[in-house]
Amino acid sequence: MILSNLTIQTAASFGAAYPGAERVIKHEGKGVFGITFPCYEHPETNRDDYPPAEPECIILLNDKRAYHLDVEQEVWFHEEADWFRYRARKYHQPWRGLKDVVEAAEVELRRPWIWAGMLKQGTITLLGGPPKLGKTTVIFDFLYAMATSQPTFLGMPMSKANVLYVTEEGEVPLAIKHQLYPTRLGPLAKAGYMAFLTAEDAGESWDDMLKLLERAVQELPSTPGFLPPGFPLLVVIDTIGFYMDAEDENSSAQTRAQIKTLVKLVRRYNFAALLIHHTRKGSSDKYGYETLETLRGSSAFAGNVDTLAVLGGDGNNNQRWLFRIGRLFPNPDQPLQLRYTDAAGYEVLTETEWVHDHADLIEQIAAVYLIDADASERKVTSETGIAKTTAHRLKPYAKAMMAGEPMPVLWEEEKK
Numbered sequence: 001m002i003l004s005n006l007t008i009q010t011a012a013s014f015g016a017a018y019p020g021a022e023r024v025i026k027h028e029g030k031g032v033f034g035i036t037f038p039c040y041e042h043p044e045t046n047r048d049d050y051p052p053a054e055p056e057c058i059i060l061l062n063d064k065r066a067y068h069l070d071v072e073q074e075v076w077f078h079e080e081a082d083w084f085r086y087r088a089r090k091y092h093q094p095w096r097g098l099k100d101v102v103e104a105a106e107v108e109l110r111r112p113w114i115w116a117g118m119l120k121q122g123t124i125t126l127l128g129g130p131p132k133l134g135k136t137t138v139i140f141d142f143l144y145a146m147a148t149s150q151p152t153f154l155g156m157p158m159s160k161a162n163v164l165y166v167t168e169e170g171e172v173p174l175a176i177k178h179q180l181y182p183t184r185l186g187p188l189a190k191a192g193y194m195a196f197l198t199a200e201d202a203g204e205s206w207d208d209m210l211k212l213l214e215r216a217v218q219e220l221p222s223t224p225g226f227l228p229p230g231f232p233l234l235v236v237i238d239t240i241g242f243y244m245d246a247e248d249e250n251s252s253a254q255t256r257a258q259i260k261t262l263v264k265l266v267r268r269y270n271f272a273a274l275l276i277h278h279t280r281k282g283s284s285d286k287y288g289y290e291t292l293e294t295l296r297g298s299s300a301f302a303g304n305v306d307t308l309a310v311l312g313g314d315g316n317n318n319q320r321w322l323f324r325i326g327r328l329f330p331n332p333d334q335p336l337q338l339r340y341t342d343a344a345g346y347e348v349l350t351e352t353e354w355v356h357d358h359a360d361l362i363e364q365i366a367a368v369y370l371i372d373a374d375a376s377e378r379k380v381t382s383e384t385g386i387a388k389t390t391a392h393r394l395k396p397y398a399k400a401m402m403a404g405e406p407m408p409v410l411w412e413e414e415k416k
């Protein structure tokens with residue numbers, strides 16, 4: 001078998017000669033050819049920025065995969081060759097010219113989106129929102145769309161991935177959910193590439209959970225029923241507050257240290273991580289960008305999380321919104337407006353549909369302005385009982401209704 005110059009050069013940078021260091025190993029009943037050399041992630045390299053690998057790990061590298069061999073010469077983990085080479089180059093020389101940085105960034109940019117604008121291989125997404133507002137429901141709806149081979153979810157393209165869902169719930173609550181919603185959760189139960197780690201099994205601390213997570217990431221590619229190498233892995237942690245102590249969750253320094261441990265795992269094993277988190281009290285009075293500051297320990301996530309998303313709504317109806325910002329996609333000006341029904345789950349609303357769903361509230365607000373055209377939003381909220389953020393957003397439509405004018409078009413997507 002002929003190996004590319006890139007593979008040969010990578011192996012040579014770790015002292016491997018070619019020809020001379022090539023080998024054939026058995027993996028999953030097939031012969032695998034490559035060049036062998038000591039793994040640079042050995043503990044004796046004494047590099048704090050790379051977590052240690054298994055003792056005496058040996059790499060077998062070919063053009064497609066990098067296989068990590070243990071002391072018994074068995075494969076304990078394997079990964080894409082491109083991803084191994086990407087990390088190896090940075091290991092040899094962390095400082096690089098701009099041209100090299102741009103070329104290296106192409107490796108990151110080529111990583112597939114699992115859910116466009118939300119979940120990408122090798123990155124971390126934080127989804128926050130008030131307790132009991134429906135964050136878990138959104139993700140279960142996303143997994144339902146994946147299990148039923150839907151091309152999009154909430155209007156954003158998606159693709160299949162292996163899934164490990166670390167939940168704060170136990171076996172019984174999950175079973176009850178399955179009984180209550182068999183139509184929506186049935187496909188998840190049948191999808192062999194979706195696994196759950198329940199609260200009883202995930203350990204009693206953040207560190208215990210991460211140890212099990214790392215073990216799962218290593219073993220899932222060889223687990224029957226999971227999608228073969230080449231498909232990305234999504235790890236969901238629901239919620240991070242459950243696995244961190246209360247003081248850790250609200251301490252930026254402690255939260256940052258624990259999140260960095262997860263960052264190292266994500267960078268090493270190249271999976272997508274989705275962290276579900278609660279916002280602080282008072283977040284229901286915020287909208288869009290301003291809700292980001294209500295994430296508990298929010299300053300700890302700066303620089304460590306690639307995408308921040310918040311699910312919001314006043315909780316008194318089936319209307320929700322999803323706002324997100326990130327470093328890997330153009331940031332939207334406005335949140336996605338959502339509606340939830342038991343029959344259809346979450347769906348995206350157009351501005352026309354959203355205004356129609358709020359017609360009664362718009363009439364109530366217009367009635368206040370009809371009596372007092374200069375009424376403050378505080379007065380509108382007081383007299384109608386409508387949530388402050390909702391009243392603010394509906395004000396232009398109420399003013400138009402009071403004046404007998406057509407409803408304004410305010411959403412950028414509708415103007416195009």
